[in-house]
Amino acid sequence: MELIQGQVITWRSLALVVTTLVLVAIFHNVCSLIMYFWWTPRRLRRIMEKQGWRGPKTFHISGGNMQEIKKFCDEELLKDLGIRNFDIESRILPQYALYSQKYGDKFFYSRGPRFRIVVTDPNLVKEILTNKLYYKEPTTIMTKLAFFGEGLFAMNGKNWAERRQIMEHAFHHEALKGMVNKMVKATTSVLDTWEQKVRNAGGSTQLDINNDMKTITSHVISHTIFGNNYKEGQQMFQQMEALVRIIAELATNPFFFLPGFRLLPTPKNRKISKLIHKNEKILKQIIQIRQEQARVDESFCAKDILDSMMSTNFNNKNKKVVNGITSKLNIQDLVDECKTLFLAGYATTTSFLTWTMLLLAEYPEWQERARAEIREVCNFNNDIDATKLNQMKIVGMILNEVHRLFPILPQITRVASKDMQLGDIFVPKGLVLEIPVFHMHHDPKLWGENVMEFDPNRFAKGVSKACQHQQSFIPFSSGPRYCLGQNFSWMESKVVVASVLSCFKLSVSPSYKHCPENLFLHSPKFGVQLVIKKLDT
Numbered sequence: 001m002e003l004i005q006g007q008v009i010t011w012r013s014l015a016l017v018v019t020t021l022v023l024v025a026i027f028h029n030v031c032s033l034i035m036y037f038w039w040t041p042r043r044l045r046r047i048m049e050k051q052g053w054r055g056p057k058t059f060h061i062s063g064g065n066m067q068e069i070k071k072f073c074d075e076e077l078l079k080d081l082g083i084r085n086f087d088i089e090s091r092i093l094p095q096y097a098l099y100s101q102k103y104g105d106k107f108f109y110s111r112g113p114r115f116r117i118v119v120t121d122p123n124l125v126k127e128i129l130t131n132k133l134y135y136k137e138p139t140t141i142m143t144k145l146a147f148f149g150e151g152l153f154a155m156n157g158k159n160w161a162e163r164r165q166i167m168e169h170a171f172h173h174e175a176l177k178g179m180v181n182k183m184v185k186a187t188t189s190v191l192d193t194w195e196q197k198v199r200n201a202g203g204s205t206q207l208d209i210n211n212d213m214k215t216i217t218s219h220v221i222s223h224t225i226f227g228n229n230y231k232e233g234q235q236m237f238q239q240m241e242a243l244v245r246i247i248a249e250l251a252t253n254p255f256f257f258l259p260g261f262r263l264l265p266t267p268k269n270r271k272i273s274k275l276i277h278k279n280e281k282i283l284k285q286i287i288q289i290r291q292e293q294a295r296v297d298e299s300f301c302a303k304d305i306l307d308s309m310m311s312t313n314f315n316n317k318n319k320k321v322v323n324g325i326t327s328k329l330n331i332q333d334l335v336d337e338c339k340t341l342f343l344a345g346y347a348t349t350t351s352f353l354t355w356t357m358l359l360l361a362e363y364p365e366w367q368e369r370a371r372a373e374i375r376e377v378c379n380f381n382n383d384i385d386a387t388k389l390n391q392m393k394i395v396g397m398i399l400n401e402v403h404r405l406f407p408i409l410p411q412i413t414r415v416a417s418k419d420m421q422l423g424d425i426f427v428p429k430g431l432v433l434e435i436p437v438f439h440m441h442h443d444p445k446l447w448g449e450n451v452m453e454f455d456p457n458r459f460a461k462g463v464s465k466a467c468q469h470q471q472s473f474i475p476f477s478s479g480p481r482y483c484l485g486q487n488f489s490w491m492e493s494k495v496v497v498a499s500v501l502s503c504f505k506l507s508v509s510p511s512y513k514h515c516p517e518n519l520f521l522h523s524p525k526f527g528v529q530l531v532i533k534k535l536d537t
């Protein structure tokens with residue numbers, strides 16, 4: 001027995017209070033789970049059905065319609081495709097192909113417990129991407145831990161706006177201009193190995209260009225983010241890749257979205273934890289070394305993206321001053337941003353450049369036109385700078401056409417933060433709005449009858465003249481959350497194309513099987529085998 005403020009409290013009554021609190025907490029959690037997994041998706045469906053939207057009648061309590069979509073997609077993946085067949089929506093956006101056939105354009109479905117509608121009208125797409133009241137759909141905890149942490153990609157609201165400002169500083173135009181040199185060096189170091197291989201093979205050789213583009217982009221991103229620490233940065237790539245594969249496989253498991261799923265000690269979950277831990281360790285080591293260098297070096301100035309992130313000088317009450325370097329990013333923030341840039345900057349550009357090389361090989365007339373332009377602009381030497389990249393118009397048209405036909409992020413999503421009106425659609429709070437980028441890039445109503453052809457000429461007078469509505473072309477998204485690395489990627493792509501075409505001729509190997517897939521990103525399932533030949537000079 002104890003005496004508190006004159007009242008006698010028995011152990012029994014204390015136990016009763018604690019038990020009641022625990023039961024209330026359990027009850028609250030169970031109610032939240034029921035709301036999240038059962039009640040909210042059904043309520044949203046009722047609201048959309050009343051407005052004439054249709055979709056599958058049932059969905060799995062945790063996986064939503066993912067099993068059905070996966071089954072449809074698996075059947076599609078078995079089909080053989082030709083390279084010039086760009087009509088591949090059923091592989092890349094299986095949900096769109098499956099449900100638009102059954103229910104028409106106004107359809108809904110559920111990915112995990114998150115109920116969604118698909119919006120294709122460019123005017124509505126513009127409204128969704130520019131209105132900050134539509135926030136970015138949260139990723140699953142496992143995806144977040146593995147790839148983004150609390151980095152820019154996964155943030156929302158005021159925190160996102162502040163972080164975006166800092167990150168834009170690291171990617172501003174002048175900073176990027178200074179990176180072209182690093183991009184050229186990183187690319188050339190890989191192309192030197194190609195020369196060796198071609199020579200050893202007697203004039204031409206076959207490469208899986210997807211692997212080589214991985215090597216190039218990993219070199220570029222390691223050099224530009226980590227400068228002298230690029231070797232440590234490189235170690236992360238294989239681990240990141242392994243993570244992408246395992247998590248993409250797990251995402252089709254109906255229980256993937258259940259809270260606590262990641263804590264189950266399954267072999268895959270254990271492997272994921274191990275890889276995440278290893279990556280964080282490498283990053284923390286690099287950052288700590290860097291902070292130490294900056295502490296002893298009084299003439300410290302930013303030489304790469306990590307330096308820029310560490311030294312951004314903002315008037316903010318949270319900012320920290322580390323021996324002359326002003327930063328408001330703590331070590332975990334920096335780790336999360338590095339992870340984000342790694343995934344966002346490496347995997348995307350790798351897939352994009354792989355598709356670019358494939359199409360250049362498949363369309364030799366465009367390969368030749370690009371080469372002629374590169375010869376004219378920089379006379380085939382590696383003296384490439386930002387101004388010369390700007391002068392490469394034909395290369396730019398080709399890159400745009402590859403972005404149109406092979407958008408690397410085939411869909412973008414946003415969530416309504418409150419009840420809203422979108423055109424004539426009433427959008428209830430919590431509804432996910434899915435923008436099928438791939439579908440919009442292949443819509444004849446927006447691009448004309450030759451939409452399924454590779455025709456860079458459509459971009460000859462710029463994006464605005466290429467399609468009916470500027471919002472029909474959104475490989476890098478648009479609005480305030482457009483891709484932070486858009487200009488970086490644009491420069492890198494031009495550097496790589498110019499460097500490759502200056503030295504090599506590309507053609508498609510007879511062993512290549514055209515099997516694009518959408519594993520978070522639109523990429524080739526079995527790599528891309530090309531034959532490369534040294535150019536006669």
Ligand code: HEM
Nearest residue numbers: 153344345348349352408409475476477481483484485489
């Ligand atoms: C072909 C190359 C690339 C493509 C197609 C691409 C595409 C995209 C898209 C569509 C988004 C917006 C996603 C959304 O709105 O939900 C995005 C965001 C982002 N991208 Fe890229 N990206 C590419 C390259 C890069 C590179 C090279 C970097 C950095 C080095 C980068 C960093 C980012 C970051 C940090 C965000 C998040 C921006 C924010 O939320 O404020 N991306 N990217």
